[in-house]
Amino acid sequence: MAAPLYGLVLAGGRSSRMRSDKAALxxxxxxxxxxxxxxxxGLLPRVFVSVRADQAEEPLRARFERIVDRHExxxxxxxxxxxxxxxxxxxxxxxxxxxxxLDSATLDTLLREREPGRLATAYRSSxxxxxxPLCAIYEPASAAALRxxxxxxxxxxxxxxxxxxxxxxxEPNPRALDNINTPEEYARAMTTLTRxxxxxxxxxxxxxxxxxxxxxxxxxxxxxxxxxxxxQLAQRYPFTxxxxxxxxxxxxxxxxxxxxxxxxxAVVFIPPVAGG
Amino acid sequence: xxPFLFTGAxxxxxxxxxxxxxxxxGGFASFEGWVRDHNEGARVQRLExxxxxxxxxxxxxxxxxxxxxxxxxxxxxxxxxxxxxQIGEVAVWVGVSSxxxxxxxxxCRYIIDEVKHRxxxxxxxxxxxxxxxxxxxxxxxxxxxxxxxxxxD
Numbered sequence: 149m150a151a152p153l154y155g156l157v158l159a160g161g162r163s164s165r166m167r168s169d170k171a172a173l174x175x176x177x178x179x180x181x182x183x184x185x186x187x188x189x190g191l192l193p194r195v196f197v198s199v200r201a202d203q204a205e206e207p208l209r210a211r212f213e214r215i216v217d218r219h220e221x222x223x224x225x226x227x228x229x230x231x232x233x234x235x236x237x238x239x240x241x242x243x244x245x246x247x248x249x250l251d252s253a254t255l256d257t258l259l260r261e262r263e264p265g266r267l268a269t270a271y272r273s274s275x276x277x278x279x280x281p282l283c284a285i286y287e288p289a290s291a292a293a294l295r296x297x298x299x300x301x302x303x304x305x306x307x308x309x310x311x312x313x314x315x316x317x318x319e320p321n322p323r324a325l326d327n328i329n330t331p332e333e334y335a336r337a338m339t340t341l342t343r344x345x346x347x348x349x350x351x352x353x354x355x356x357x358x359x360x361x362x363x364x365x366x367x368x369x370x371x372x373x374x375x376x377x378x379x380q381l382a383q384r385y386p387f388t389x390x391x392x393x394x395x396x397x398x399x400x401x402x403x404x405x406x407x408x409x410x411x412x413x414a415v416v417f418i419p420p421v422a423g424g
Numbered sequence: 425x426x427p428f429l430f431t432g433a434x435x436x437x438x439x440x441x442x443x444x445x446x447x448x449x450g451g452f453a454s455f456e457g458w459v460r461d462h463n464e465g466a467r468v469q470r471l472e473x474x475x476x477x478x479x480x481x482x483x484x485x486x487x488x489x490x491x492x493x494x495x496x497x498x499x500x501x502x503x504x505x506x507x508x509x510q511i512g513e514v515a516v517w518v519g520v521s522s523x524x525x526x527x528x529x530x531x532c533r534y535i536i537d538e539v540k541h542r543x544x545x546x547x548x549x550x551x552x553x554x555x556x557x558x559x560x561x562x563x564x565x566x567x568x569x570x571x572x573x574x575x576x577d
Binding site: 351353354355388389395397400401402416418419420421422423424 | 457473474475476478479480482483504515516536539540541542543544545546547548558559560561562
């Protein structure tokens with residue numbers, strides 16, 4: 149029988165790079181913290197907010213059930229340890245509050261893929277392949293291992309998951325766990341959220357396949373056209389071919405670069421060809 | 425036979441030619457592209473072909489249909505190899521049968537030229553010195569490259 153699963157939204161960060169409280173940043177009229185609690189509240193029987201002692205009475209946080217850190221300067225691990233100490237029989241779905249692009253598919257998939265017999269279930273980052281510790285499920289049995297990790301002088305939760313018996317799964321939406329730490333990232337996230345997002349698949353061939361390190365992927369993008377999509381991907385991958393040298397196909401037909409992308413489109417960027 | 429096909433197996437010209445036989449035809453022209461042991465001054469050890477097949481097949485069928493319509497030939501087909509090819513192997517085969525030789529030659533030429541320019545097919549050359557490169561992609565893409573002639577084939 150799996151342990152009961154509670155939610156823990158981490159709101160104890162210092163937001164130093166943002167220079168304002170990240171939990172209170174609003175998107176479409178809702179504070180990030182409220183949104184995270186709401187998303188988990190729809191899925192789990194209890195949701196707590198993890199706070200530092202000096203934040204416990206801050207009005208936004210005080211609206212929710214709180215768990216106060218017992219360690220100073222341990223970062224997010226302090227929040228997980230405090231939750232595990234407060235409810236040792238529970239498993240915890242730990243969620244950072246600064247994930248504006250988080251969607252319900254990402255949470256649903258995590259719940260569905262949960263393996264209570266392991267110490268944790270977590271996503272493999274679409275950016276670097278390492279575990280994502282701040283949208284992950286920590287089983288009760290992970291508490292001892294986490295305490296040992298900290299006792300050994302380590303405080304990085306990614307390294308904990310990388311070394312622990314954690315089940316790692318693929319993200320259904322590779323941008324869902326992009327966190328925001330700076331005013332610039334906040335501005336970009338705002339733009340993304342207010343523009344319609346499109347779900348497309350991209351297949352890579354030849355040199356682009358090698359440079360992207362993959363044959364295909366499905367992604368949610370705010371790119372309006374094929375041209376914008378290539379520009380976005382060129383930020384993520386070390387593409388050397390400028391768009392002028394490529395052609396583009398959507399749904400197995402050549403199209404113009406200003407082709408507007410629609411949900412479900414299959415996009416292929418065509419490097420200079422060399423048949424025969 | 426289908427007007428355009430990809431294959432992972434060696435191309436057998438004789439069998440393909442037989443499939444285009446037609447009692448109303450007085451001539452047959454074909455072209456075979458072979459894997460050559462050198463390109464642009466580098467010694468080639470083997471080639472690797474890949475294609476975006478759904479689009480390439482569709483476009484390849486269009487090219488063959490265009491050749492038949494434009495030159496009035498009886499039958500035409502093209503087969504392109506994919507995967508790893510050694511020196512001397514056939515990479516592409518084009519065959520055209522028609523009443524008279526002139527349109528057969530011209531249709532054959534049209535198909536191979538269009539196939540090279542239009543189909544999403546890529547080849548990676550592996551060189552004797554251990555290097556490799558995607559033809560038409562690598563040198564052009566270098567941020568600051570000296571002027572060079574674009575390969576003609």
